[in-house]
Amino acid sequence: MTTSTALAVTDIHMSYGDLRAVDGVSFEVAEGEFFGILGPNGAGKTTTLEIAEGLREPDSGTVRLLGEAPWPRNLALLPKIGVQLQASAFFEKLTAREQLETFGALYGVTSARVDEMLELVGLSDKASTPEAKLSGGQRQRLSIACALVHDPDIVFLDEPTAALDPQARRNLWDVLREVQARGKTIVYTTHYLDEAEVLCDRVAIMDRGRILAMDAPARLVRDLEAATRVILERGALAPDLARALPGADQVAQDEVSLTISTRTPAPLLAALAEHGTLDGLQVRTATLEDVFLELTGREYRA
Structure with a gap:
């Protein structure tokens, strides 16, 4: 000490x-x-x-x-x-x-x-x-x-x-x-x-x-090396087109939004800019909460 x-x-x-x-x-x-x-x-x-x-x-x-x-x-x-x-x-x-x-x-x-x-x-x-x-x-x-x-x-x-x-x-x-x-x-x-x-x-x-x-x-x-999530409004880009973008690892769509997961956000964002889909776009990186859940799990604790 x-x-x-x-x-x-x-x-x-x-x-x-x-x-x-x-x-x-x-x-x-x-x-x-x-x-x-x-x-x-x-x-x-x-x-x-x-x-x-x-x-x-x-x-x-x-x-x-x-x-x-x-x-x-x-x-x-x-x-x-x-x-x-x-x-x-x-x-x-x-x-x-x-x-x-x-x-x-x-x-x-x-x-x-x-x-x-x-x-x-x-x-x-x-x-x-x-x-x-x-x-x-x-x-x-x-x-x-x-x-x-x-x-x-x-x-x-x-x-x-x-x-x-x-x-x-x-x-x-x-x-x-x-x-x-x-x-x-x-x-x-x-x-x-x-x-x-x-x-x-x-x-x-x-x-x-x-x-x-x-x-x-x-x-x-x-150190978690979690993917960055790029979130677009639903309808801003077709899912198939999103999957073809450089850097797109996973694409998911729900009733509200389209989410693209990537570990190389720079080329992905550049491609989205070329498609004119930056309006309303959100970029979410990993947080301490992601680390916490990765280490302790997601099950309910009483």
Whole structure:
């Protein structure tokens, strides 16, 4: 583990009876990195995060968090880490400001720091609002503010954007970008692949307790070598003519569109331009979701 490593997880295992929740997971997170753990339900993401945070003891394996072992419960680490769990619990009847002041009091945080956190998460105008009257997105932002109020070096976020509407999710993205811009290390789990692709420096894709792939999102997508899909409106081009175009590997047509799959899009697009069929054309390349589905499968997970 180097001095620039914020978190090192080495061959951790955790079972609940016959269920292997975490089965030999290893990874490192650099200081200042935004690291995502992705996976379907039951993949072992939350258990891995709880072990890394020092909330749970693994059956075997080691964790070094900011150079120290988080388990047994390491009180010296607590001021250096921030944790936002899947289910947030607040003190009843307190306003947004009072919630932050109460959390901050545990670490000797000043009122100025509380004001700074309210501004960071966009809740300055809701400071006097009881927590119970905040919207779901506002409560999530308040939860993150509570995890950050003592200015930790590393922040753990477990599905921070779950159940938020698209606007609230995007607002929270801005908050998370600002947190990283302040030099903080972020380790988080999410089900939203588009989110991870935008926010994360690297991701680990987990399933059945194991890491299946780990790299920068763009590199994972590139290594998939998936075909590019060129989509035309139905009737823009006859299927037989589309199959004869240079670079056309597969052609499929439904009631709405004609889709041409290709691994050499440049000559295909040039040929489509010659046929005057570029109006309304869509080009879709592979995404992190394609990588995820390729690795974990498409079956339904309860």
